[in-house]
Amino acid sequence: MTANKVLLCVGNSMMGDDGVGPLLAELCNQSPVESWLVLDGGSAPETETIRIRELQPSQLVIVDATEMGLNPGEIRRVDPDLIGEMMMMSTHSMPLNFLIDDLKDAVGEIVLVGVQPDIVGFCYPMTEAVKQAAETLHQRFQQGKRVDEFELLQPVEFPE
Numbered sequence: 334m335t336a337n338k339v340l341l342c343v344g345n346s347m348m349g350d351d352g353v354g355p356l357l358a359e360l361c362n363q364s365p366v367e368s369w370l371v372l373d374g375g376s377a378p379e380t381e382t383i384r385i386r387e388l389q390p391s392q393l394v395i396v397d398a399t400e401m402g403l404n405p406g407e408i409r410r411v412d413p414d415l416i417g418e419m420m421m422m423s424t425h426s427m428p429l430n431f432l433i434d435d436l437k438d439a440v441g442e443i444v445l446v447g448v449q450p451d452i453v454g455f456c457y458p459m460t461e462a463v464k465q466a467a468e469t470l471h472q473r474f475q476q477g478k479r480v481d482e483f484e485l486l487q488p489v490e491f492p493e
Contacts, residue, residue, distance in 0.1 A: 341393060345375065349457035390440055390441065393442070401486055406466040411485075448466045449466075
């Protein structure tokens with residue numbers, strides 16, 4: 334199977350709002366998104382790297398709960414080159430910047446879409462704001478919205 338665009342949903346559904354990625358994958362399975370191959374990477378998205386390399390998509394969009402200092406449920410594009418510098422929280426077995434660096438030579442464009450979590454903790458339920466964000470993302474992909482239409486997270490400048 335070939336795929337021009339791949340949506341990699343990342344997160345741990347047992348950790349409250351960190352499950353936004355798997356919820357988005359579930360929504361996409363229930364109501365498929367045209368032109369996108371959806372992969373549920375769970376808490377170990379690196380297990381999908383071989384498949385993504387084989388597909389060599391023109392675009393890879395990674396969706397994950399991302400601590401950005403925003404209101405819960407807010408959605409932003411995050412510059413993949415800034416992930417390591419921003420010290421983003423990660424509940425995954427490998428930080429996303431390592432995954433992205435590993436795939437840069439096999440994918441045309443990589444876009445990280447972050448959803449601001451509220452509560453990330455073992456056995457906590459997902460908050461309504463983050464559930465709504467997953468539904469919003471699903472609708473936007475179904476409507477064929479371009480990923481570059483998502484607002485870009487502006488990095489915080491710290492005084493030296």
